[in-house]
Amino acid sequence: MKKSSSRRSHESVARAIVAMDDIWIRLFRDIGLSDLSYCDLLIQMWLKRGHELHKTDLYDFMPSVSRRTAVKYVQRAIDEGHLNEKSTKLDKRVRRVELTPSTVKRLEQFFELTTDQFFGTVSDK
Secondary structure, rough: HHHHHEEEEHHHHHHHHHHHHHHHHHHHHHHHHOOOHHHHHHHHHHHHHOOOOHHHHHHOOOOOHHHHHHHHHHHHHHHHHEEEEEEEOOOOOOEEEEEOHHHHOOOOOOOHHHHHHHHHHOOOO
């Protein structure tokens, strides 16, 4: 690949990443989840949907903040109804957490808008 072509590709990727961040902020600002650490958390949870996620698993999904901050962010998302928290049947001390349907819907909207930034077309709905 020629340098000018490579540079154009890199610039396109950089613009797509900036646009992706802007889309996240725009879609999640009104519910208080515009911090990009929530982007990391919710996307990781979406990728692992169908798997049992314990509350303590979620903290590792937010590598750009301290564990203490991750604990606060996860609890805030639960308290504000963006995540569902349930105890397990075997051990009431263990907490499972999952995305709420409204959070999934918002994430899917984010994916649709972001797809256009990376691939140039929005996928079929």
